[in-house]
Amino acid sequence: MMQILVIHGPNLNLLGTREPGVYGSQTLAQIDAGLAEMAAVAGIELKSFQSNHEGALVDRIQAAGSDGCQFIIINPAAYTHTSVAMVDALAAVALPFVEVHLSNIHKRESFRHHSFFSARADGVICGLGAQGYQLALAYALEKLKRPV
Numbered sequence: 491m492m493q494i495l496v497i498h499g500p501n502l503n504l505l506g507t508r509e510p511g512v513y514g515s516q517t518l519a520q521i522d523a524g525l526a527e528m529a530a531v532a533g534i535e536l537k538s539f540q541s542n543h544e545g546a547l548v549d550r551i552q553a554a555g556s557d558g559c560q561f562i563i564i565n566p567a568a569y570t571h572t573s574v575a576m577v578d579a580l581a582a583v584a585l586p587f588v589e590v591h592l593s594n595i596h597k598r599e600s601f602r603h604h605s606f607f608s609a610r611a612d613g614v615i616c617g618l619g620a621q622g623y624q625l626a627l628a629y630a631l632e633k634l635k636r637p638v
């Protein structure tokens with residue numbers, strides 16, 4: 491079965507507990523459950539992974555290169571602005587990906603305005619809350635149906 495991997499970066503495991511005005515009120519488990527249901531309707535298996543550790547995120551990206559994953563949806567969270575290692579891993583596995591941010595990083599502190607990921611992403615969705623993940627998944631499902 492075709493697979494899509496959703497990767498969540500540091501602190502996203504705390505989602506839904508604080509700052510609902512910035513990151514929304516859904517928990518990560520609720521977001522992942524909704525995505526899995528959406529993918530299942532299309533006959534696609536969705537896997538999710540969250541870590542607070544850069545090396546574990548690099549390891550999971552590398553594993554995606556050989557475990558049947560065909561597309562990645564990633565919210566690198568704070569590593570968006572720092573992690574060359576994760577971007578290198580994405581380049582190494584050469585899988586298409588969409589970068590998602592719950593908040594509009596361009597309306598926030600200046601240090602959040604740069605992403606090391608965006609130049610390599612198929613697209614970037616930010617500021618739309620959990621719906622950003624759903625939009626990214628809709629794009630991925632369409633791409634897997636009609637590869638260019």
Ligand SMILES: O=C(O)[C@]1(O)C=C(c2cccc(Sc3ccccc3)c2)[C@@H](O)[C@H](O)C1
Pocket residue numbers: 500501502503504505506507508509510513565566567568569570590591592593594595602
């Ligand atoms: O908007 C995002 O999704 C983002 O990727 C997510 C981030 C982030 C930062 C801290 C915590 C969390 S998740 C969270 C939110 C509220 C309470 C606890 C954890 C996400 C930021 O580091 C990024 O700059 C932006």
